[in-house]
Amino acid sequence: MKIHILGVPSNLQPKSQPFKYPKHNADYGVEQDFYQFLVNHQHLTVGNPHEADWHYLPVYWTRWHLLHDYGKSGKAELQELVDQAIVDGTRTFTICQYDDGPLVDVKGVVQFLASRKAREGIDIPLLSTPHKQPFFIPRKKYQASFIGRLSTHAIRNDMACVLMNRPDTFILDGVRTARYFVRRTLSSWIALAPRGYGGSSFRFFEAMQLGVVPLLVGDLDTRPFKKFIDWDACSLYVSNTADIPQALEKHSREKLEVMGGVAQDVYRSSLAFGQWCHLVLKELADRMPQEGGCAEVL
16 A cells, blocks of 8 residues: 655644643654654655555644644634645545544545544544653552543543442542552553543553553543454443443453553554554555555555
């Protein structure tokens, strides 16, 4: 499979954004990571758009919208520049981390979304800078834990209400240091990862990186690459907060220990920065017509 990187003006790839989230995160996300992946694998790219199986629209959507008052301004300019860049929308794709998506008409472009809020779009991981593992791993103390703001989505407050009388569950409404988050997560068998404003959760993938079983709570199952990853082997999911207690008791702690190890392995091999990009190529290969074009991927 060959990919043509569409030409876009430099202002569609801002050098930075006004703030970082989560707080420990570097100013780097999946939008920059996929572009860098193609730069590092130039054998996948071709300069002539007519020789390519797919066209990649390399807009840094998140940085653009954060620099334009969370998408409240700049959309007319963005729309014009995107229209000029797209050659054939039927075989173009883009990578978008911004919770609300591109916010402009991308004319049939395949959207890989890190925090999908609608039915449309292909899920990819919502990644942040990996945490440092402490030298001494704390012993397990909680069946499940959550540290973060409860106000970003109603489902988070509902979750807290459902679990408020459980002494084996730790929930903290607020922001703490990365070190505090890591130690509390590692002391838990399960990391609660309710959706926020967007449909996904950074902490879902942070938990995997740390080797703790993540439990996604949300109306949309945004766990990525379901065709290629056995999510039942390394994670939990409920669409209704009333089902959380049952999910917490679904597996023995011995089983959760194994699942946490699988989650960490899956993160390292398939979801970490640079690694998830290979699964995007597989998704694109599956969407190509059977005849014509070379579907071989890395």
